[in-house]
Amino acid sequence: MAKAKIFISSVNEDGLKRLRKEAFDELRQLGHEPVMWEENLGPWPAYADPVSKCLEAVGEADIFLLFVGSRGGTYYKEAQRTVTHMEFIQAHDKGKTILVFADTSVKAAFFGTVRKWIDDFLEQYMTESGRPPSTDEVLAALRHHPGVPSHVDPYVWFLLHDLSVRNVYMDDLSLGVRIDWPTYFSDLLRRGSMLLPLKHSIIENGRRLAQSDEAFRLLSELASLQPKADGPDYEAVLGAVASRMTAGRIEHRYGPYVSETVGGYDACIGATLYVREGEKMRFVAKWGDVAWNRSFRLDDKGSYVALTYQMNKDTVHYTQSKSMFYGCFKHGEHVLTLHCPAGPDWDNRKYVTYQESVNDAIMNKNPYLVFLVKMVLGGLLA
Amino acid sequence: MNVYVSKNGKVSLAVGEQPKDALLFAPAKKSSTQLVQEDLSAWKISNSLIQERFAQATQRQ
Numbered sequence: 001m002a003k004a005k006i007f008i009s010s011v012n013e014d015g016l017k018r019l020r021k022e023a024f025d026e027l028r029q030l031g032h033e034p035v036m037w038e039e040n041l042g043p044w045p046a047y048a049d050p051v052s053k054c055l056e057a058v059g060e061a062d063i064f065l066l067f068v069g070s071r072g073g074t075y076y077k078e079a080q081r082t083v084t085h086m087e088f089i090q091a092h093d094k095g096k097t098i099l100v101f102a103d104t105s106v107k108a109a110f111f112g113t114v115r116k117w118i119d120d121f122l123e124q125y126m127t128e129s130g131r132p133p134s135t136d137e138v139l140a141a142l143r144h145h146p147g148v149p150s151h152v153d154p155y156v157w158f159l160l161h162d163l164s165v166r167n168v169y170m171d172d173l174s175l176g177v178r179i180d181w182p183t184y185f186s187d188l189l190r191r192g193s194m195l196l197p198l199k200h201s202i203i204e205n206g207r208r209l210a211q212s213d214e215a216f217r218l219l220s221e222l223a224s225l226q227p228k229a230d231g232p233d234y235e236a237v238l239g240a241v242a243s244r245m246t247a248g249r250i251e252h253r254y255g256p257y258v259s260e261t262v263g264g265y266d267a268c269i270g271a272t273l274y275v276r277e278g279e280k281m282r283f284v285a286k287w288g289d290v291a292w293n294r295s296f297r298l299d300d301k302g303s304y305v306a307l308t309y310q311m312n313k314d315t316v317h318y319t320q321s322k323s324m325f326y327g328c329f330k331h332g333e334h335v336l337t338l339h340c341p342a343g344p345d346w347d348n349r350k351y352v353t354y355q356e357s358v359n360d361a362i363m364n365k366n367p368y369l370v371f372l373v374k375m376v377l378g379g380l381l382a
Numbered sequence: 383m384n385v386y387v388s389k390n391g392k393v394s395l396a397v398g399e400q401p402k403d404a405l406l407f408a409p410a411k412k413s414s415t416q417l418v419q420e421d422l423s424a425w426k427i428s429n430s431l432i433q434e435r436f437a438q439a440t441q442r443q
Contacts, residue, residue, distance in 0.1 A: 169442070191439040198435055201428040208425050301393050304405060313409040321403040329414070348400045352385045355408040363410045367417035374414060 003033040007061035009087045011073035012037070015103075015175050019067060026181045035061060051076070051083055055090045064091035067173060068102040072155025080135035085159050092166060097188075100163060101173035109149050110160045117147065118161045208368075215368040218244055222376055234285030238271040238336075241373050242287055245327070245338050250361040252354055262354050265325050265362065266341040273377070274305045276333040281305045290339050304328050305335045314370070316362050318342065318351045327362045331374035338362075383408050 006027055010016045020036060027034040035041055035057055044053050058064060066088055073082040081089070091098050102110075121141055125133045133141075135158065142154035163170060173179075221240045225233050245268035253259040270288025274281040280295040281303070296303040298310060304317040308328035317326040323346065327338040340362065351358065363370070387396035388405040396406055412420075 194435050194439040198432055201432055205425060205428055205432070208421060301388050301391050302405065304407065307388065307393070307405075307407065311409050314414060315407050315409045317405055317407040319403060319405050320400075348396075348402070348404065348406060351406050352396055352400075355385050355406070356383050359408060359410050363414070364417060367414050367421060370414040371418045 003031060004063060005033045005035060005061045006063040006065055007058050007087070007091070008034055008036040008065045008067075009058070009084055009091075010067035011069065011071045011082075011084055013069050013071040013073075016067050016069045019173075019175070019179075022178065023065065023067075023181065027185075030182060030185060032185075051086065054083065054087060058087050058090040058096070059094050061091070061096060064088070064096045064098045066098065066100045068100065068106065068156060068159065068170070069173075069175075070103060070106055070152045070156060072153035072159070075155060082155055082159070085155075085162070088159070088163070092168070098168055099188075100168055100170045101179065102160065102170040104172045104174050106152055106156060107160070107170055107172065109152070110157060110164075114142075114148055114157045115161060115164060117145065118142070118157065211366045211368045214244060214366060215372045218369060219372055219376070234273055235287050237376070238273060238285055238287035241336070241369075242268040242271040242338055244369060245340060245365070247340075248361055248365060250343075250354065250357050252357045253360075262357060263346055263350070264343040266343070268338045268340050270339040272305070272337045272339075274309075274335045274337075276309060281309055281335060284334075288339070305337060308335050308337075314363050316355075316359050318346070318348075318355075318358070320346070320348045320351075325358065325362055329370060329374060331378050334377055336373065336377060383411065 008020055008023055008027075010020060020038070024034045024036050024039050037054070041057055042050065042053065044050060064087070066084070073084045075082050076086070079086060088098070118138070121138070122132065125137070138158055139154045142148050142157055148154070148157065160170070218240060222237060225236050225240070227233060247267045248265060249261045250263045250265065251259045252262045268288075270286065270290030272286045272290060272292050273284040274296070275284050276282070276298070277295075279298050281298065282295045283292055286292050293303075296306045298306050300306045304315075304326050305328065307317070308315050308330050312330060314327075314329045317328060318324070319326075323342045323344075325340045325342050327340065329336045329338075385396040385406055385408045386393055387400050388407070389401060389403075396404075400406065
């Protein structure tokens with residue numbers, strides 16, 4: 001079973017050495033997998049860049065644990081950041097769980113005065129220079145300001161400011177006081193356990209968002225279509241709709257627990273639109289290379305257009321001889337058909353067995369899209 | 383759900399083997415409007431649950 005990999009980061013300063021060592025030992029005893037420079041990170045071959053290696057290790061960790069004391073650490077001029085800061089940026093960018101402990105007196109000074117001073121400095125600098133200051137300029141200003149505690153490395157303020165801008169919570173760190181790691185990690189487990197059951201809801205919401213996004217994109221495309229001299233460009237409308245009916249799988253569900261793929265259908269190759277006029281369904285437009293009739297009698301039992309109108313229900317029709325699914329959508333006086341080739345292994349017997357799954361796959365592929373198409377067609381043809 | 387077949391100008395329940403050129407269909411149980419309404423309702427409930435849980439899980443005690 002995988003263990004929680006915890007990257008322990010901090011400046012290697014005297015006050016934090018014991019704390020880091022204690023944390024490393026205790027976390028390992030608790031069954032986790034701590035990673036720390038002095039203990040089990042490196043050594044690497046001479047050609048390997050140790051900073052890159054550290055950042056790699058952060059990327060592989062599950063949790064990023066950062067201790068902040070009063071020293072800033074090794075500053076890389078080229079990056080304008082310290083190694084510790086770069087490790088934090090890497091953890092933040094990779095979406096790791098970040099746990100920060102900052103020295104209580106440093107934290108108090110930061111939130112008491114220094115944070116506001118940095119905010120004001122940045123704003124004033126922007127106003128006067130029209131650009132943000134470089135890190136070196138911020139550090140120089142912090143170094144020379146009499147109101148900023150001088151026993152703390154200016155880079156610490158710069159780091160804490162970045163943490164606060166990113167809304168990273170900072171726990172108190174009292175040097176000499178042991179952190180109760182079992183309780184701390186038990187709380188973390190409790191919080192994580194509350195969120196894990198949300199997996200299904202989050203995935204489902206992601207699906208809904210993607211479907212809504214697709215419907216919105218279709219709406220944008222339809223809104224930008226130029227009408228023809230004699231009315232709406234129905235062919236372009238049908239093309240926009242049909243091109244979104246991509247190939248898909250047909251899945252058969254066994255209750256709410258499990259499903260299996262029983263076949264598929266290809267991307268839509270054509271679409272037609274009909275409108276009722278008297279006792280007939282009159283052809284309005286088509287898209288793609290599909291057969292069409294000038295009109296169908298409403299009582300024509302061989303026409304999926306007329307049948308859909310009469311049933312007043314969205315329906316998928318299937319013919320084995322043409323190996324085709326016809327998704328038929330009724331709205332008001334109109335019937336829209338989308339033609340999707342059935343996979344090679346479909347026949348009448350299989351359709352009868354899995355017709356509900358076929359409906360689910362084609363009719364319910366994106367209900368937002370279908371709903372939108374109906375609204376648009378209703379508006380255009382009203 | 384019943385499957386219907388259209389052949390020889392008539393619609394009937396599809397029972398047994400059907401000719402290859404027959405038109406088969408089974409009307410959908412729900413309309414797209416119903417599907418969208420149900421999905422939007424589920425989306426709303428799901429969002430509330432996620433927000434509530436995250437609020438509890440991130441609350442500092």
